[in-house]
Amino acid sequence: MAFGDSPVLRSYISDNSAGVSPDIIIAMARVNGGHTAPYGRDSYTAEAEAALATLFDHPLDMFPVATGTAANGLALSVLTPPWGAVLCHPDGHITNDEAGAPEFYTNGAKILLVDGPNSKIDPDALRHAVRDRVGNIHCVQPAVLSLTQPTETGSVYTVEEVRELCAIAHEAGLRVHMDGARFANAVAALNVAPAELTWKAGVDVLAFGATKNGAATVDAVLSFDPALQKDLAYRHKRGGHLFSKMRYQSAQLTAYITDDLWLNNARQANAMAARIRDALSDTAGISIIGDPQANIVFCQVPTPVIAAMHHDGFTFYDDHWAPGVIRLVTSFTHTPADIDAFTTAMKSHLTTYIHNEL
Template identity: 50%
Template sequence: MFERVFSSDNTAGVSPGIVAALAEQAGGRAVPYGADDVTERVTGRLRDVFECELDVLIVSTGSAANGLALAALTPPWGAVLCHGDSHINNDEAGAPEFFSNGAKLVSLPGDDGKLHPDTLAAAVNRGRGEVQSVQPSVVSVTQATETGSVYSLAELGELTGIARGAGLATHMDGARFTNALVSIGATPADMTWRSGVDILSFGATKNGTMNAEAVVVFDRSKTIELRYRQKRAGQLASKMRFQAAQLDAYLTDDLWLQNAAHANGMAARLAHGLASIPGTSVIGTPRANLLFVTLAESTISSLLVDGFSFYRDRWDPTRVRFVTAFTTTEADVDDLLAAIEAASPPPLD
């Protein structure tokens, strides 16, 4: 039976090894509120992964990770400079503003879901020192972006250099962090703190965990504040070992990297197949596990009738988004490609 769900990687289940790790924690007792051995082990694992001393706050959602991170990096009268298509700008119902007690998101344009250095350079000092204006405080980059593109290390370094030169911090929304990582073949250290990132929202739920995300703090001067904010936000779980167990298994034997590589590979297979179907057009330069595609309205309708689920762009109904996951199979992708080809209008002579 084909899985015809391409709407989001959030629809995928949980990696079996992570389920087993949860079951293992079900018996016995452990110290609550993150003082358990498993949470400590996850911190150690992440320090090894990122090759530096850092602090970790485990939370239950990506929105909480982003909101807490940004709140620690900007005052209420500050501005968060982000791409107009970013998740924090479009899809978090004002959570960053809520967590930060009112800091303003200032959206910037840029092709392929990426911030452009010239645009950012013009924004980092806008309104600075003017009491009537919000004060630029932090730059938020999304890696991988909401269009499936990926920043290179050089691009990240240029953006964080502009931010740092203006006295701004840098946050990375890494909801699909691992998909970007395996796409460019970088080390976690090179794609974060060595590139100038101060705090990372380390995504895991889209890539195999159940409800475990992490705020990875490279600028450890922010840790104490973040811990108070974590508790105040209701994100300090009493039985944190169950979230920690997920991340522990996720980081064991490169499961996180394998899951992301598989999801990316399925997206690449889909993109390759679409290239040979007349009337379809892949938008931008997808490098991770999602891609936007222009299809004929009749093709979209046929796919929906056939039971496929996918995201339709809210601004352009002929543009759809397909997302692959660590559970997507080659057969699933080929089934979708066959359906698109069968439903596509014949090419004009």
């Protein structure tokens, strides 16, 4: 059965819930024969690194890891000393959903929150945060600016916004890390080259996500600064992510970016989120929260309607935020038929709810 075939897909919990792109499974099978050098010394890993360097139009060092948490933690560990601080938005994944892993990998560096609307860091707030702390011996020293792209609420930093924030950070002596767990969705939403959102804008290290968008067991740290290579290599091993059979992770990454698979998957996921947004945005009783541009949509929905949707078998998060706030995440496996079934059911339950309230 192909992805999206009946029965209707009812899961909107996370794009992590989706399966693996068939092309990636085929790629893993193709590298399965014979023997090759272990620990990343194989030709498949060299091929993946070269392919990524071509994609980003820049020399880079690639370090495959098992999780996005590891990618973020390892990236941050080479960018800040233990007495340093990582500046991120209050909605940032690294401060809310990684169980202290960034602090662990950095040997205790502190996370400082810098607010801004739509889950994006405000440039003036960033200027204030670094101005009051840099050089003050009594404060942890701002060392890294961390940008989540797209944000945890589905908004996307534009190229100009990334460039401005990176310039502020670099002027104050900070390095820049980008949490790109859904980086493909941001690139697809903006229709720009990956280089424009990363090193050309001032990003030093990217946590490059693949698992949420069709890969099986791999994300990667991509460093655009060759001076970080040695430190990253040792931390990669020390952190337990130097795979002995790395050819399988590397093959996934090569297949992921070949023939625009990563972008096609992201475009599908984004389009399905837009379909939800468009279907519900003009529905009385439902409010779309923020400005979703990627594959995440937050809605304010009456709680009885939420209960009815769960009763119908639709799954999504609704107990992490304010009462009545739900998060819907789409993936490359969702189809228009899936989305229409979801929005039709929600509108039907909303009609019943409104009728009962009158």
